[in-house]
Amino acid sequence: MTGAFAEADVALRGVTKSFGPVVAVDDLTLEIPRGIFLSLLGPSGCGKTTTLRLIAGFEQPSQGDIFIRGQRVNLVPAYRRDFSMVFQNFALFPHMTVANNVAFGLRMRRLPRDEREARVRETLALVHLAGFEDRYPRQLSGGQQQRVALARAIVVRPAVLLLDEPLGSLDRKLREEMQVELRQLQQEIGITTVFVTHDQEEALTLSDRVAIMNGGKIEQIATPRELYERPATDFVANFLGVSNIFDGRVAGRDGEDALITIGPIQVRVPWEAGLEMGGPIRVAVRPEKIRLGPHDEKEGLPARVRHVIYLGATTHFYLEGPEGQSLVVHVQNISPDTAPWTPGDEVSCHLEPKSVFVLRKG
Amino acid sequence: MEWVRCFTRNRWAWALVLPPLLFFLAFFVGPLLYLFFVSLHVESQTELYGSRLTLDNYLRVAGDPFYLLIIRRTLTAGLAVSGLSLLIGYPVALTMVRMPASRRSVFLMVLLFPLMVSNVIRAYGWIAILGRRGVVNNLLRDGGLIQAPLPLLYSVETVVVGLLTILLPYMIICLVNALLTVDRTLEEAAQALGAGPLRTFLHVTLPLSTPGIASGLLLVFLLTLSAYVTVQLLGGPQSKMLVGLVYDAVMTFIWPRAAALAFILLGISLGVTTLMLKGLRPQRVQGQG
Numbered sequence: 001m002t003g004a005f006a007e008a009d010v011a012l013r014g015v016t017k018s019f020g021p022v023v024a025v026d027d028l029t030l031e032i033p034r035g036i037f038l039s040l041l042g043p044s045g046c047g048k049t050t051t052l053r054l055i056a057g058f059e060q061p062s063q064g065d066i067f068i069r070g071q072r073v074n075l076v077p078a079y080r081r082d083f084s085m086v087f088q089n090f091a092l093f094p095h096m097t098v099a100n101n102v103a104f105g106l107r108m109r110r111l112p113r114d115e116r117e118a119r120v121r122e123t124l125a126l127v128h129l130a131g132f133e134d135r136y137p138r139q140l141s142g143g144q145q146q147r148v149a150l151a152r153a154i155v156v157r158p159a160v161l162l163l164d165e166p167l168g169s170l171d172r173k174l175r176e177e178m179q180v181e182l183r184q185l186q187q188e189i190g191i192t193t194v195f196v197t198h199d200q201e202e203a204l205t206l207s208d209r210v211a212i213m214n215g216g217k218i219e220q221i222a223t224p225r226e227l228y229e230r231p232a233t234d235f236v237a238n239f240l241g242v243s244n245i246f247d248g249r250v251a252g253r254d255g256e257d258a259l260i261t262i263g264p265i266q267v268r269v270p271w272e273a274g275l276e277m278g279g280p281i282r283v284a285v286r287p288e289k290i291r292l293g294p295h296d297e298k299e300g301l302p303a304r305v306r307h308v309i310y311l312g313a314t315t316h317f318y319l320e321g322p323e324g325q326s327l328v329v330h331v332q333n334i335s336p337d338t339a340p341w342t343p344g345d346e347v348s349c350h351l352e353p354k355s356v357f358v359l360r361k362g
Numbered sequence: 363m364e365w366v367r368c369f370t371r372n373r374w375a376w377a378l379v380l381p382p383l384l385f386f387l388a389f390f391v392g393p394l395l396y397l398f399f400v401s402l403h404v405e406s407q408t409e410l411y412g413s414r415l416t417l418d419n420y421l422r423v424a425g426d427p428f429y430l431l432i433i434r435r436t437l438t439a440g441l442a443v444s445g446l447s448l449l450i451g452y453p454v455a456l457t458m459v460r461m462p463a464s465r466r467s468v469f470l471m472v473l474l475f476p477l478m479v480s481n482v483i484r485a486y487g488w489i490a491i492l493g494r495r496g497v498v499n500n501l502l503r504d505g506g507l508i509q510a511p512l513p514l515l516y517s518v519e520t521v522v523v524g525l526l527t528i529l530l531p532y533m534i535i536c537l538v539n540a541l542l543t544v545d546r547t548l549e550e551a552a553q554a555l556g557a558g559p560l561r562t563f564l565h566v567t568l569p570l571s572t573p574g575i576a577s578g579l580l581l582v583f584l585l586t587l588s589a590y591v592t593v594q595l596l597g598g599p600q601s602k603m604l605v606g607l608v609y610d611a612v613m614t615f616i617w618p619r620a621a622a623l624a625f626i627l628l629g630i631s632l633g634v635t636t637l638m639l640k641g642l643r644p645q646r647v648q649g650q651g
Binding site: 057058080085092093152 | 545547548550551552553554555556557558559561562565566569570646647
């Protein structure tokens with residue numbers, strides 16, 4: 001069993017967790033390679049926190065296996081698993097000083113006193129909290145508490161660091177600062193990290209990989225860029241930003257490309273296994289990757305302007321397509337007379353080549 | 363002194379506080395001061411107290427082995443009842459806190475039910491169980507284990523057991539309230555850092571429940587110190603405690619001595635309260651020293 005997951009610090013195989021009739025995590029398989037910062041991103045109730053708690057051992061899987069560093073941990077209680085965790089409310093011990101909070105994990109591991117003190121000092125310096133040793137948690141600001149929670153988690157040098165929306169309770173400015181610090185710290189010590197969030201921007205900023213979860217399943221796991229540029233499902237395409245979705249038909253194949261017809265136009269997407277000649281297909285394109293032109297321009301998809309929202313740097317056009325579907329197009333305002341259309345105007349939409357992606361049924 | 367500023371700024375707050383404050387001053391602080399005044403006088407056959415000032419009432423207690431024995435017995439009983447109720451009550455409270463809220467309220471009702479029965483009735487219940495012809499002695503004799511009935515009543519131990527059954531619910535309620543405020547994620551945080559169930563309890567749950575431990579211990583201790591009916595009925599004349607002596611002094615119209623004994627009782631209460639709060643430091647739960 002160890003061989004298969006030797007490279008992965010955390011692996012879940014076919015893990016299902018149900019609470020009574022509710023399936024929170026549904027046959028989930030996931031591998032997290034060493035040193036990777038992975039975000040579990042999804043709407044509330046998608047099973048991301050349950051997944052984290054399954055890795056931690058606070059919940060037991062109904063089915064499937066969980067591995068930490070290749071060891072199956074299903075029967076290992078939380079306190080014997082090699083992880084540490086930062087909680088949403090930080091969960092600092094209110095009756096202990098900062099130093100004692102940070103030293104707690106080391107004391108539980110029975111480290112000798114001098115080594116313990118040295119590591120606490122070192123770690124507090126790492127999170128810029130040197131000199132705060134004797135304060136109590138309630139004497140600290142939210143950002144400082146968050147750093148103590150982080151220090152307490154990393155000081156034990158766990159195989160995996162679990163973060164349960166730790167930035168959720170901070171105000172926006174502080175949250176952005178902490179994002180940068182968290183990312184730097186994670187790269188500095190190279191710790192495998194699983195980060196649960198419902199904030200897309202946060203997930204994209206911080207992560208090496210993002211797993212988008214929905215209904216207890218992972219819809220797609222990829223790098224932030226891949227997720228945005230090549231979402232695999234309707235859900236991902238719409239959860240991360242806005243997408244225009246078209247129903248088309250596979251019209252033919254030209255070498256590596258598939259030719260797709262959407263109404264009167266034809267687009268190219270990379271050929272992939274499973275495409276059927278003449279079969280239906282769903283494709284999508286991001287709003288900023290559609291160019292608008294005058295209605296008499298050739299090879300464009302005709303549409304009618306419904307609303308226009310001028311935002312300075314960009315203008316958002318809400319259009320009605322030939323089959324009544326609504327489309328969103330973001331236009332960069334490069335010159336004062338860019339995209340002069342007003343509601344009621346007829347325009348033609350040009351989908352940027354390479355920007356069109358195929359959606360799996362999801 | 364935030365509250366002082368609050369009152370100087372808001373006359374309405376004064377208007378609300380004044381009636382209970384006056385009541386308290388007139389019917390508690392005033393009589394207390396008067397009682398202290400009485401305790402500093404010699405006895406009198408005809409008046410409430412004699413005209414000469416004296417410290418004799420206090421000095422006599424300090425020098426009399428009988429009074430010292432009673433004081434020691436009172437302290438021992440108080441500490442035994444509060445300590446035992448903590449030991450017995452803590453596991454119960456811990457179990458109740460882990461229950462779903464609906465079942466917990468049922469348990470709480472069951473717990474409070476004995477308090478609806480008068481102390482006198484419960485003490486007679488104990489007499490029916492522990493007396494010479496009580497349930498226990500009858501069973502032992504019928505079983506052939508003893509010839510003569512065992513003297514189970516009229517001892518300090520019996521008083522402690524009797525008071526335990528009355529005061530245990532107070533302790534459990536204090537502990538349940540304190541444990542309910544302990545954030546469960548703190549226990550998970552301890553586990554995440556490698557603390558097993560026992561060490562999680564010792565380092566996190568127990569210290570965070572000290573406000574409940576402190577209030578439970580104090581409540582039970584002070585109620586034990588001031589218990590009369592149960593002590594009298596289950597302890598008999600051999601196991602008197604301080605309150606009993608105060609009562610005896612009042613019954614024999616020796617008012618200054620009764621007052622002095624009352625103040626010694628008050629002093630013990632204050633002393634033990636201070637020691638308990640110093641030892642437990644319930645305020646550290648809020649991260650203040």
